[in-house]
Every structure is written in C-alpha cells, then in structure tokens.
Amino acid sequence: MMKTIDYYMSQPYRLEIIPDKEGGFTAWYPELPGCVTCAETLEGVTAGAQDAKREWLKAALEDGVQIYEPYDEVDVSAYSGQFKIRMPKSLHRALAIHAKMEGISMNQYCNYLLAKNDALYSA
Secondary structure, eight states: OOOOHHHHHTSOOOOEEEEOTTSSEEEEOTTSTTOEEEESSHHHHHHHHHHHHHHHHHHHHHHTOOOOOOOOOOOGGGOOSOOOOOOOHHHHHHHHHHHHHHTSOHHHHHHHHHHHHHHHHHO
8 A cells, every 4th residue: 555645744753852052943853864944933843843744755755765654662661671692703703802992891892883873873
C-alpha cells in the first residue's frame, strides 16, 4: 500500500522546540532529517513546524526518499546496558591497542566509539 502525505502527517512524529538565546525558537523533527524551522514566537514555530513537516514529506515522497515511521518511546527498564558481540580477532586487537593508548578500558573505549557514532546519526 502506497502511503500518502496525509498518512504521514497524521503520524505522531516527535517535535523538539528549543528557545534561541537571542530570541525566537527553533523546531525540528528528529525522525525527519533536515526538517527544521525557526520563528519568533512559540505559536509561530509550532505552525511553521507543521508547514515544514508537510513540505519535507511532500519532497521526500516526490524524490523517493525513505520516510521512517515514528518510533515509540523506549522503556529503558527493559535494557540491562549489556550486550555480547563477536568480532574478528584483528578488530579486537585494534580496539584493545587504541584503548590502551587512551589509557582507558576497552569497554570504555567501545562505549565512547558507539556514543560518538550514535551522535552523528541521531541529529
């Protein structure tokens, strides 16, 4: 089934609004990369966000860009903070060497790398 702009507009995409230090507001939808707007008032930025969302979705549909469904809020209590991973011995060695060079444990180094990469793709 081909999803329409009305379908996507009805979805509960998360809207983040931040006041600007010099006045006004910036708003964006984290799940719609590059869908950003600014306005002087909270009412203006909210209305502008709806317009920006519609135009972003319209362009994405026209250009065949993949539009992701909004993600549900995550129940953090469902996660222990641990997972096991298998990797090639050469990667294990390289990570251990880099961690030692930084003076931290390999767990800390891997956590740093994962957080750094996640920050690149979550903006």
